[in-house]
Amino acid sequence: MNIASTLLLAFAMSTDAFAAAVGKGATLHRPHLREALKTGLIFGVIEALTPLIGWALGKAATQYVASWDHWIAFGLLFILGARMIKAGFSKPQQQEVEKPNSHSFWVLAVTGFATSMDAMAVGAGLAFIDVNIFSTAATIGLATMLMVTIGVMLGRVLGATIGKRAEIAGGVILIGVGTAILAEHLGYLS
Incomplete structure (x- = not known):
């Protein structure tokens, strides 16, 4: 996998x-930057470990x-x-309750682990191709830390709608990366 593919995969x-x-x-x-950085760090570490x-x-x-x-x-x-x-x-879940000032470590860790299950499956798929898993996992972790930190701060202002659109874009990118891996192994890309 080249650098561009690794960055696309990470994001x-x-x-x-x-x-x-x-x-x-x-x-x-009204989450503060410190809360966003804490959330980003927890998610980033988990997201870097699961592909390994x-x-x-x-x-x-x-x-x-x-x-x-390559088919796998x-x-x-x-x-x-x-x-x-x-x-x-899918439609976002509607919740109207009193808003806390922060989330506990365990709530964030469980959420981070739940969102990283796909990274574990991707890590399994990467085992079958020539890739430096350590740099790829680190790139995934750093991208996740950055995106989650930004996401918490955006959630403060924009709500959950933008998150749904990002998830759709991420799905399209994953399908594209998978297609590129298959095309490369079948000889269509050199």
């Missing part, structure tokens, strides 16, 4: 966390699926992208 992986962060920001009573776990699991299976590994990477990215697009078009 695509961070869009569901961004959408969740916009929602978190919208549910807080998926990659390790995928590497364990590599010898059994080497002849069709494509399939996982396509399914995850389609799921993100579907979630982006």
